[in-house]
Amino acid sequence: MKKRIPLIAPDLEFEDVRRDIERILMSGVLTAGPYVCEFERSVAERVGVDHAVATTSATTAIHLALVVCGVGPGDEVLIPDFTFPATANAVIQTGATPVFVDSGHADFAMDPESARTLISPRTRVILPVDPFGQPANYLALERLAADAGLHLVVDAACSLGASRAGRECGAHGEMGCFSFHPRKVVTCGEGGMVTTNDANLADQLRLRRNHGLVRIEGKVPEFVEPAFNYRMTEIQAALGLSQMRRIESILSDRRLTANRYDDALSKVSGVSVRTATAEETWSYQSYVVLLDDEIDRNAAIANMDSMGIETTIGTYACHQHPAFCSQGIRSDGLSNATRYANQTLTLPLVANMSTSEVDRVVAALISTIGQQ
């Protein structure tokens, strides 16, 4: 029986973090201490921005970013329909309404032209996603936001290490929001971060991350805003930092495996492989292919599972889910997102994947398609 190939495996080694964890436990500083500051500095430097504010997840990072933009009840936020529903949930938490935008024909990200047609007097923010670590179309989206006088906040949950037109993901728009969930390129178990070049926004994010608390020397601390506890712990930050020290090799290893998949799968009929354009670098948070409509994607997942290979869907079309469609949120004109939700397939991408493992996944996919 061949060894099972998992979809993901966190790229962490205990020896990498043993000393840091000992130091944290001995210091007694378990939250919001020097490791969190250092992790923030390291992500800000990698992304090329002035400020980074760590949070408990990307969901809370997006929520915090929307709050500091002043988003609230009665407002609308444009988000891609084809995304993990955390994007929509963060909008709903503010009391605003998510307006679902279709993806493009040729890319999974928010289609700027569809977004333009959905701007209303209530729209406050355009919130694109970099699906699977593939940068959204920032040139068009930044122009659109500027023309319409809207905030541009990016759900960069999957795109640490990706870039477009010489700028890193997380450095587009006013704020970028990262995730450090175990399925991400760098993981803290759970965790998130907002990146920005705006010092005032960074101050607001820090204030609201920590209950709206202000400390003034010689005075009793004051709570100046009703806010949240979205603070990251020191142990989470130590895990993240250990991977930030190796981020270039983590990314190049992922790209090597993705290139091997690209080469093998570009010749397989029924499977569409999307690759980065000359101006993009992808982080390959996930390696995702699009299957032809005649192929039963869910049967492919089950079939590959029986061959010892874990795969999953690409991601969701939010409008198909009761949490959103029951609230009368827009659900028409979303044909690309629907097709992507039904026909995308994520293949295993773990650290140091061997060519024979890639070959096994490809052979299993070809055999699955052949059997249908």
Ligand SMILES: Cc1ncc(COP(=O)(O)O)c(C=O)c1O
């Ligand atoms: C596009 C996108 N946004 C947001 C999230 C939520 O991230 P977190 O689990 O850190 O809240 C995810 C998680 O998978 C995601 O893929």
